[in-house]
Amino acid sequence: MFSEKSKSGTVITGLICLCLVYAGLFHLARYMGWLAQNPGLPGTIARTVYGPDVRPEMARLKHVREISPEIPPITVLCYHEVTPERGDDCMNVKPEIFRRHIREFKKAGFTFIHVGDLQKFAAGSKTLPEKAVLLSFDDGYADNYKYAFPILREEKVPGTFFVVSSTVGNNNRMTAGQLREMLANGMKIGSHTVNHERLTDMNAQEIDFELKASKEALEKILGESVCALAYPTGKVNETVLDKAKTYYDMAFVASVMPDTKQTLYTLQRYGVFKWNEHIESIFRNR
Ligand SMILES: [Zn+2]
Numbered sequence: 094m095f096s097e098k099s100k101s102g103t104v105i106t107g108l109i110c111l112c113l114v115y116a117g118l119f120h121l122a123r124y125m126g127w128l129a130q131n132p133g134l135p136g137t138i139a140r141t142v143y144g145p146d147v148r149p150e151m152a153r154l155k156h157v158r159e160i161s162p163e164i165p166p167i168t169v170l171c172y173h174e175v176t177p178e179r180g181d182d183c184m185n186v187k188p189e190i191f192r193r194h195i196r197e198f199k200k201a202g203f204t205f206i207h208v209g210d211l212q213k214f215a216a217g218s219k220t221l222p223e224k225a226v227l228l229s230f231d232d233g234y235a236d237n238y239k240y241a242f243p244i245l246r247e248e249k250v251p252g253t254f255f256v257v258s259s260t261v262g263n264n265n266r267m268t269a270g271q272l273r274e275m276l277a278n279g280m281k282i283g284s285h286t287v288n289h290e291r292l293t294d295m296n297a298q299e300i301d302f303e304l305k306a307s308k309e310a311l312e313k314i315l316g317e318s319v320c321a322l323a324y325p326t327g328k329v330n331e332t333v334l335d336k337a338k339t340y341y342d343m344a345f346v347a348s349v350m351p352d353t354k355q356t357l358y359t360l361q362r363y364g365v366f367k368w369n370e371h372i373e374s375i376f377r378n379r
Contacts, residue, residue, distance in 0.1 A: 259307075
């Protein structure tokens with residue numbers, strides 16, 4: 094016969110064993126990447142306990158570097174909106190999170206560069222720091238000036254803003270005066286074409302117009318040369334690449350494509366959205 098004491102001892106030991114087994118399975122599931130993808134409660138607990146699973150992103154970025162050794166090992170991020178007012182918008186990153194990204198990159202020993210540094214690198218007149226990160230912003234949203242720009246100034250970090258030339262001054266977009274003010278304070282402005290339409294759907298003449306006229310319009314506003322382009326939607330073909338080479342020193346796509354070689358005209362960018370705003374942890378230990 095078991096005494097009451099040994100019975101309760103067995104129950105406690107059993108519970109502890111059960112907890113250990115469950116924790117082990119939880120850890121295994123986390124390790125295999127299952128829970129990190131789970132949008133429900135177990136996934137939320139896993140992400141809280143272990144942090145976001147950044148291994149797939151790290152592997153993708155590493156592969157891009159390995160197959161494109163001639164391109165400097167820079168990390169380019171692509172933001173869209175930065176505002177506290179559109180918390181649920183997937184294209185938006187809240188200002189305090191954006192500031193956290195900058196601080197995490199600083200902590201990890203990164204140097205912030207802009208397209209002017211890349212232009213000098215391409216011309217052979219400048220080397221780039223070993224760990225370089227370039228912050229870029231697409232579409233020219235007014236909140237970039239209102240929220241991102243003050244943070245960049247405070248943190249003493251440059252940003253590169255790709256602007257759609259026909260929308261300058263429109264509702265919700267930056268004005269010519271704001272672009273000039275940012276330029277005067279260490280920021281860089283690039284072209285995101287005239288109309289923000291998919292270039293791969295156009296003929297050579299239309300592509301020429303989008304790339305040339307946007308460059309000229311922005312140069313008129315800024316009073317200096319515009320050397321960089323970001324393709325709307327990131328899509329390119331041979332004609333688009335030829336035209337980009339005619340008018341610009343470099344051009345950016347909108348995603349990281351691990352199996353595609355990078356060139357100065359297909360510089361890959363890591364899109365930062367609400368759903369992957371943990372971006373800084375990818376680079377923390379690199
Ligand atoms: Zn865009």
